[in-house]
Amino acid sequence: MGTRSDSSTxxxxxxxxxxxxLDGSGLRQKLASYGDPHFxxxxxxxxxxxxxxxxxxxxxxxxxxxxxxxxxxxxxxxIPQLMDAVKRGVQLSGGLAIDFPxxxxxxxxxxxxxxxxxxxxxxxTEEMIQAQPVDSVVLIGGCDKTTPAQLMGAISANKPxxxxxxxxxxxxxxxxxRIGACTDCRNNWAKFxxxxxxxxxxxxxxxxxxxxxxxxxxxxxxxxxxxxxxxxGLMPLSLPSATAPAVSSSRLRIAEATGTHAVAxxxxxxxxxxxxxxxxxxxxxxVLQAIGGSTNAIVHLMAIVNRHPQxxxxxxxxxxxxxxxxxxxxxxxxxxxxxxxxxxxxxxxMLALLHELKPLLHLDAMxxxxxxxxxxxxSIPFRPLPLDSPLSSIIHHFNKPLYPSSSxxxxxxxxxxxxxxxxxxxxxxxxxxxxxxxxxxxxxxGPQDLAERIDSPSLSVSPSSxxxxxxIGPVGNPGMPEAGLIPIPRKxxxxxxxxxxxxxxxxxxxxxxxTIILHISPESADPESVLGIVQDGDVITFDAExxxxxxxxxxxxxxxxxxxxxxxxxxxxxxxxxVARERERGYRGLYKREVNQAEQGADFGFLTAAGxx
Ligand code: FES
Numbered sequence: 001m002g003t004r005s006d007s008s009t010x011x012x013x014x015x016x017x018x019x020x021x022l023d024g025s026g027l028r029q030k031l032a033s034y035g036d037p038h039f040x041x042x043x044x045x046x047x048x049x050x051x052x053x054x055x056x057x058x059x060x061x062x063x064x065x066x067x068x069x070x071x072x073x074x075x076x077x078x079i080p081q082l083m084d085a086v087k088r089g090v091q092l093s094g095g096l097a098i099d100f101p102x103x104x105x106x107x108x109x110x111x112x113x114x115x116x117x118x119x120x121x122x123x124x125t126e127e128m129i130q131a132q133p134v135d136s137v138v139l140i141g142g143c144d145k146t147t148p149a150q151l152m153g154a155i156s157a158n159k160p161x162x163x164x165x166x167x168x169x170x171x172x173x174x175x176x177x178r179i180g181a182c183t184d185c186r187n188n189w190a191k192f193x194x195x196x197x198x199x200x201x202x203x204x205x206x207x208x209x210x211x212x213x214x215x216x217x218x219x220x221x222x223x224x225x226x227x228x229x230x231x232x233g234l235m236p237l238s239l240p241s242a243t244a245p246a247v248s249s250s251r252l253r254i255a256e257a258t259g260t261h262a263v264a265x266x267x268x269x270x271x272x273x274x275x276x277x278x279x280x281x282x283x284x285x286x287v288l289q290a291i292g293g294s295t296n297a298i299v300h301l302m303a304i305v306n307r308h309p310q311x312x313x314x315x316x317x318x319x320x321x322x323x324x325x326x327x328x329x330x331x332x333x334x335x336x337x338x339x340x341x342x343x344x345x346x347x348x349x350m351l352a353l354l355h356e357l358k359p360l361l362h363l364d365a366m367x368x369x370x371x372x373x374x375x376x377x378x379s380i381p382f383r384p385l386p387l388d389s390p391l392s393s394i395i396h397h398f399n400k401p402l403y404p405s406s407s408x409x410x411x412x413x414x415x416x417x418x419x420x421x422x423x424x425x426x427x428x429x430x431x432x433x434x435x436x437x438x439x440x441x442x443x444x445x446g447p448q449d450l451a452e453r454i455d456s457p458s459l460s461v462s463p464s465s466x467x468x469x470x471x472i473g474p475v476g477n478p479g480m481p482e483a484g485l486i487p488i489p490r491k492x493x494x495x496x497x498x499x500x501x502x503x504x505x506x507x508x509x510x511x512x513x514x515t516i517i518l519h520i521s522p523e524s525a526d527p528e529s530v531l532g533i534v535q536d537g538d539v540i541t542f543d544a545e546x547x548x549x550x551x552x553x554x555x556x557x558x559x560x561x562x563x564x565x566x567x568x569x570x571x572x573x574x575x576x577x578x579v580a581r582e583r584e585r586g587y588r589g590l591y592k593r594e595v596n597q598a599e600q601g602a603d604f605g606f607l608t609a610a611g612x613x
Contacts, residue, residue, distance in 0.1 A: 011055070011578075013041055025266075027058050029133045044133075053096075060096040061266035063259065064134030065123065066150065068141050070104035075222065076166050077213025078246050080571045084254040086138050086164065089259020094323045095135075095266060102128055105145045107509075112149060112513040115296075116144040116479025117154075117505065119595070119604050125153030126607075134159060134453075135266035138258055142166030142214070142246075144221035144510070147229060148300035151272075153305040156607065158273045160265035162368055163234045164258045165226045167246035168215035168341035171413050174205055180217035180572055181210045183334040186485065194493035214246025217341045218334040220510035224293035225300065230350050231287040232280045233367035234272070236261055237354070243345035247322060249373065251352040259369060273308060281315050281363035282306055282323065283373065286360050289327035290353065292336030292407040294429045294510020295518055296482075298346055303601025315601050317421045319548070321410035323360075328401030329427050330356055335513035337402055337426040339394055347394035356398050367522035404429045411517065414541070414550030415530050415558065416503070420599045421519025426544050428513035430499035435515065435544040437501050439464040441551070443536050446471040447483055455490040463497045466540040470532060472506030473523020474595040476577050478588060484508035484518045501542060503549075505598075517542065517599035518548060525577045527569060533561040 006033070012018065020028070020037045027048075031040035045058065065086055071472055083099055088096035104122040105114040133315055139150040142165045145159040154161040171180040179188075188205050191197040195203075215222035226235075226242040235241035239257055244250040262268035288297055298320060306312045331353065333339050354361065354377060363374030371379075385392050396402050407427035411417035429435055442465045444450040453459055461467075467486045474480045486502040487493075502516045505523040524532035530551065534540075553561070569576040581592035594604040606612040 003457050008597040013045070014038060025132050025135050026060070031242060039238050040352065046613040052520070056600035057096050057228045061096060061135045061263060062133055063090045063095045063097050063262040064129065064132060064137040065099040066128075066137060066139045066141075067099045067101045068146055068575035070106070072109040073104045073143060073218045074210065074213050075106055076104060076141070076146075076216045077316050078166055078251065079140055081252060082140055082164060083230055085252045085255035086140070086259040086262070089256040089521045090263055091259075092265035092290070093260045095259075095263035098134070100128060100132065100304050105141050105149070108195060112477070113481040114143070114145040115481070115602070116489065116591060118149045119591070119607065120147035121146065122152035122156075125150050126157045126492040129157040134163070136160040138162055138164055140164045140166065140320050142222055142226075144225070144296065147222070147225045148304060151229070151234070152303050152307050152603065152607070153275070153519055155272045155304065156248045158271050160269055160271050161234070162254055162258055162262050162265060165215070165229065165235070165242065166250045167214050167220075167244050167248070168217045168223055169210055170212045170245055170247060170342060171217050171340045172208035172211035174208050179205065179209055179338065179437055180340050181217050182220060182470055182509060183294060183513065185209050186512050188508070190488065190493065190498070193487065194597075197352035201576065212245075212247045215503055216367075216511055217292055218511050219331065219341070220294040222331075222510075224288065224291065224297045225291065227291055227350055228284045228297060228301070229352070231277060233365060233373060236368060237351060237373075238251070240345060240349045240351070243341060245345065245577045249264040258305055262474040265368070266363060270368070270370060272281050273310065273568060275366050275368070276308060276311070278311055278314055279363060281311065282319070283361050283365055285315075285323045286319050286327050286357060287353070288605045289324045290329060290357055291331045291409050292333070292403070292425065292537055294328045295408065295423050295425050296507055296510050298408065299421055299507065299519065299598050299602050301601075302599060303603040306608045306610070309464040309609040312525065315409045320408065320413065321406070323409055323411070324406040324410075326405065327403055327407075328396075329407040330398065330399065330401055332396065332402050335511055336407060336425070341452060343391060344392045347385060347391040352384065352395050355382060355384070356395060359398070409544050409547065412546050413546060414548045414603050415553070416520060416540075416551055417528070417547070417549040420597055422517050422520045422549055424515070424517045424544065425513075429515040431515060434499060434501045436542070437466070438462070438539060438541045439466045439501065441466050441468050441536060441538045441540050443468045444486075445458065447477065447481070450483075450486065454487055456489060460491055461489050461492065463492060463500060465500065466542075467500055468531070468534055468540075469502070469504040469506065470524035470534070471577070472504050473525055474597060475581060475592050476523055476532060477506065477527030478591050479594075479597065480505075480507050480518045480602055482507045484516055486514045486516075490574055503531075503540070505529075521599050523597065527562065527566045530558060533558065533565055
């Protein structure tokens with residue numbers, strides 16, 4: 001710790017006869033390059049003193065706080081209060097807190113989709129952590145793509161980090177029933193489309209579905225990633241870091257404690273590449289399966305692990321399926337179940353779940369405190385709910401699960417899935433008979449074709465048809481939009497059909513449900529994609545139990561159709577997304593040229609630990 005100085009005391013930092021000790025910490029690290037380190041430090045100090053800092057303050061460990069507040073991001077509405085509380089924790093512990101902005105992404109305010117900008121946010125996070133003199137960093141995020149982007153960037157930057165999520169919103173109320181973003185947004189919109197809700201109802205629902213700031217209040221992607229961050233050991237387990245509501249005083253106390261932990265990390269220099277091991281990721285996948293988490297989390301986890309130099313390539317889609325086979329679904333939250341994040345929080349949250357999952361967890365995995373997961377679980381006081389508690393059904397007992405295993409299923413057999421796999425959240429299927437189904441394809445060539453024809457009275461479709469949407473993969477529709485929840489054709493919805501087998505190379509919101517196969521790789525824009533050659537009337541067979549997804553075209557037929565398609569793409573030239581990307585400018589061109597496929601995380605190849613191929 002430095003001493004207070006005044007203008008009459010010569011500062012040894014400016015003594016040119018002494019070599020400047022660039023000790024890699026505090027303000028002396030990451031100096032701007034002027035070819036003279038003394039001058040660089042002199043300049044840095046004179047500018048930061050414009051903000052009123054003393055030499056004493058500037059001699060403390062520096063905790064950077066990543067500020068992702070934006071008035072376009074209601075999921076991050078509480079960030080100003082959280083930053084105040086983090087700063088309090090940092091300063092009470094002898095550190096100096098300095099916040100700085102990075103990109104903020106909200107699902108509804110990022111066109112074409114927030115996923116298109118996730119990799120850009122990760123680059124922003126990585127480079128700002130790298131460029132600035134911080135000894136540790138608090139990453140404040142919450143909305144779906146923000147926390148994955150932050151962790152991807154932070155692993156690459158490899159400075160000590162701790163996550164603080166903004167927390168879930170509270171549920172709202174409509175005609176006496178609880179509602180919440182965004183499972184109920186989708187369910188009620190489907191009812192409105194089917195004509196069972198009128199325009200007055202849907203307008204009233206719009207006022208209540210997101211009644212407070214914070215992230216979506218079901219087990220969507222944001223909640224899933226919060227639980228995963230805790231399971232990875234990147235948030236403290238001693239506080240309800242993953243589940244406390246955004247508007248609670250608990251959330252502010254978590255923020256203050258996060259500041260305290262950040263100062264300890266600044267001193268211990270425990271970095272994410274050392275903290276995160278293969279076992280950390282296996283624990284995270286176990287939690288993902290047990291909470292019935294978002295399919296998006298699979299893409300994010302692949303991108304995250306592939307940023308880690310020692311672990312890249314060691315976790316595959318098959319790993320997720322293998323863990324799923326022995327992991328029961330225990331948490332009864334929408335869209336797989338019936339409840340909201342506040343219920344999960346009140347029922348004991350992640351601490352209770354991890355106790356239930358103990359037989360499946362790697363208890364020697366490290367956490368942010370420097371203690372192992374097992375040590376944390378043994379030392380944090382925990383009392384299970386009384387058996388007669390009305391909340392005891394929220395977190396099921398390990399031996400009495402909500403769904404026996406494989407909430408998230410990876411498909412790897414059949415000509416539609418054997419190349420790069422596909423994903424389905426089986427636990428969110430509304431009509432479980434569809435988990436083994438054969439039917440004729442009704443193919444839409446893209447979102448525009450879907451919008452134009454899905455509700456056409458002349459569409460040839462029946463409840464046993466298989467709806468296929470092409471060209472919503474990473475390159476075909478940059479950002480791989482959450483359009484995989486293909487709406488039920490209105491003429492069938494009006495007759496009461498609420499679920500059909502639906503297939504695409506895109507994603508689906510973690511808050512959505514239905515029998516929906518996603519992330520088919522290679523995507524249909526790729527000339528080698530089998531999904532890209534499926535036509536109306538082709539027979540599709542799906543069997544979740546056998547991990548099988550197949551279109552009944554023999555090998556010669558596949559070869560012929562692909563050859564025809566390649567000819568067509570060549571003649572279309574820039575009309576084909578695959579061909580046109582070579583000449584596109586700006587971020588869009590960079591995205592389309594560099595993004596890898598879903599099973600690798602839809603990251604940019606040059607950002608992965610392996611670097612450009
Ligand atoms: Fe931000 Fe759902 S829109 S978490």
